Amino acid sequence: MITDPAVIDELIRQFHFLQCADADFVRQFIGGTKVIHLPADQPICQQGMQCSHLALVIEGTARIYKIGENGREITLYRIGPGESCILTASCILSQKPFPAFAVSEQPIQAVIISTSDVVRWSNNEQAWRDYLFRLISERLSDVISVVEEVAFRRVDRRLAGYLLRNSDNGSSRMQVTHQSIASDLGTSREVVSRILKDFEQQGLISITRGAITLEDRDHLNIKSTE
């Protein structure tokens, strides 16, 4: 049961399906779920787990990733406000174990839904069903894009694109370690370090411990596409 009216407002703002749904379902939704808070860097799902709940993220972000035999990681996608861990939903509905890891990055505020509600609503509520379908479809697209990236694109180009995408356009300074970049791209820290050093020598970025500043977005953009 969710009581805080500010949270309810935020929920309805973030989750479009609550606006499409009829008032009865919304009441049911508000009454049958609860809000949880999770600090940053907390493991959420382990590979192989059976999921017992579905979380709809109101605030914060989570990272869904795979770990290879060698210990390397690759990020499959991220979940932000208005989204939910659709892999969880997928596992609930197809009754298979969760095939990856999930961890909170920013502290998370989320609505928790029991598997039985997930199933029941997906039978009865079109708005909810559409929401699930759309989300799972987008994840499938996301993951297909990841395949394309790792299978075909050179790491230096992917890295250039990564830097552009993940920096505020304002400051051009981003707080990241080489290791965290490597874990997102699915490569190794040494490779990232080498390429970053190249970029620095070409005057495209400057590097300090734990942070990178973009100095020449235009040339980075050329690098990322050439």
Add this chain to the structure above:
Amino acid sequence: MITDPAVIDELIRQFHFLQCADADFVRQFIGGTKVIHLPADQPICQQGMQCSHLALVIEGTARIYKIGENGREITLYRIGPGESCILTASCILSQKPFPAFAVSEQPIQAVIISTSDVVRWSNNEQAWRDYLFRLISERLSDVISVVEEVAFRRVDRRLAGYLLRNSDNGSSRMQVTHQSIASDLGTSREVVSRILKDFEQQGLISITRGAITLEDRDHLNIKSTE
């Protein structure tokens, strides 16, 4: 409208959801769809297309794949009897363009469903909805496995596994070109040729033009997992 009773039998045998569904829906399904035939090696979907129909495969197989900038290919998954091009469904329900290519491999016999029926049934028929959810979930798992493979596993090990998976246990002889293997694994023909030659020199396989014979499954299996 499907009339051939043999086809109807086969349909109900292959597609479990028709067994769960009530008789009324089955009548509607049989009455509202039609069967098509497609020869081998026909393009089915182009990247970026809007899908106008969903195909449920009764017989034959299709390959869903990506093409990289360099022209290399990688297979995302295959579709066989009882399955359907869930990417199509996903595109229909989320109204996004198809993010890959699809081509028939074996000649295909399939049931064609219009987008409007796909949407309508997913609202009204639980059995159909469950079928779609389950299928899309499985594809998501498939594609995530592909990510894991290309990001983390060495090509020689993947190739060893590929040979074991794709040969009849009976004959141990498979008709494939090095190029087609490379396109499945997302690597280049030269790499495949080199590794196959290695395998041959180790006595694991023998190679002839257009075909490979497995000579030592056990050692191949060790190679694929080590």
Add this chain to the structure above:
DNA sequence: TGGCAGTGTGTGACTTTGTCACATACTATG
């Protein structure tokens, strides 16, 4: 019957990426 085009495979040189084993440097904390 020999020539020829299309397809499939082999190979060497080179670049890029991943791995390993370290060295070094910065940062927070007692």
Add this chain to the structure above:
DNA sequence: CATAGTATGTGACAAAGTCACACACTGCCA
């Protein structure tokens, strides 16, 4: 200000991808 933990740098090597060819096999037609 010593020290543990974290972040980065580096060189040597192995694995994989690219490029530019050479060569071999198959089917077909003149």
